[in-house]
Amino acid sequence: MKKMTYAESGVDIDQEEVAIKALVGEMKQTRKGIGKPLGGHYAGMISFGKQALVLCTDGVGSKVLIASAIKKWDTVGIDCMAMNVNDALCVGAEPLAFVDYLALDSPDPVFTKEIGKGLEKAAELANVSIIGGETASLPEIINGFDLAGTALSFVDKNRIVTGEDIAPGDVIIGLKSSGIHSNGYSLVRKIVEASSYSYTDPFPEGLYPDQSIGEVLLTPTAIYVKEILALLQKIDVHGLAHITGGGLRNFNRLKDSVQYVIDNPLTPQDVFLFLQKTGNVDDKEMYQTFNMGMGFAVIVSSSDKQETLKILQEQSAYEVKVIGKITDGKGVFFSSKNLSYP
Secondary structure (H helix, E strand, O other), X not given: OOOOOOOOOOOOHHHHHHXXXXXXXXXXXXXXXXXXXXXXXXXXXXXXXXXXXXXXXXXXOOHHHHHHHOOOOOOHHHHHHHHHHHXXXXXXXXXXXXEEEXXXXXXXXXXXXXXXXXXXXXXXXXXXXEEEEEEEEOOOOOOOEEEEEXXXXXXXXXXXXXXXXXXXOOEEEEEXXXXXXXXXXXXXXXXXXXXXXXXXXXXXXXXXXXXXXHHHHOOOOOOOHHHHHHHHOOOOOOEEEEOOXXXXXXXXXXXXXXXEEEOXXXXXXXXXXXXXXXXXXXXXXXXXXXXXXXXXXXXXXXXHHHHHHHHHHHHOOOOEEEEEEEEOOOEEEEHHHOEEEO
């Protein structure tokens, strides 16, 4: 069987990076004074007195197609919120408010109520207010629906986490993901749709009792607001990474003059092993497309390791453990599988 890749499913990460650089290269206008840009990696920041306001925008992606395939829409709002507030956390910011954008082919109150259920649950988990949004009926553009949103957050300027303090000797602590989260679904869908399975089939081998394949694939993205904010109150955190599309390559967004060595990874959930086997996907592709069991990562000095573990384990509903370290060098090295991501 031919090996499946994310690029062949329609999403080429490398080409996407080139396209983004071309887009950003045309946008040079900046404001001065209040609202002056302050940079950022996972999230954009602007000056607002002694604080920085932080903006993130993201959507659910093609995961919504699986939701429509099994007519289950009550969790995708959680994914939409999570993809935004988790990014904001990466600069040390606390989420405040959220607006959503729902584009659909035709208005349906039964459907929109289900979307609202997920958004409301997510707002509770992230402790934010949903202060508005936009719903657009676009029958000539949209076939089905698309859901995206924008989060507003804030952080004191002297508490911004840039990643510049990351240094050899630091430890990397991983927080378990809830599953696939909201990335790589073009490949997920290609794997399932090219197989003998359907989304309504029971998950194979009884690995997820009483759940269909589609229901497992719709497991909503974990929201890490509670535990990360608790940590930031007590620990001098050097780096924070939301493990999204690009998998382990996300670490390179923080600081590119050190090496991130993963030598004690969190165990991927069974859903990843199912996808890898069914789609004949190699390890390198899996770990640069999916989170593979790690949804978020924290980098602290070795002297803060035990206290960090204690705080995270007390606050988080997800498994937390040391998964690696920072060394001299560049890129990400996953030692147990001998994988490198420059």
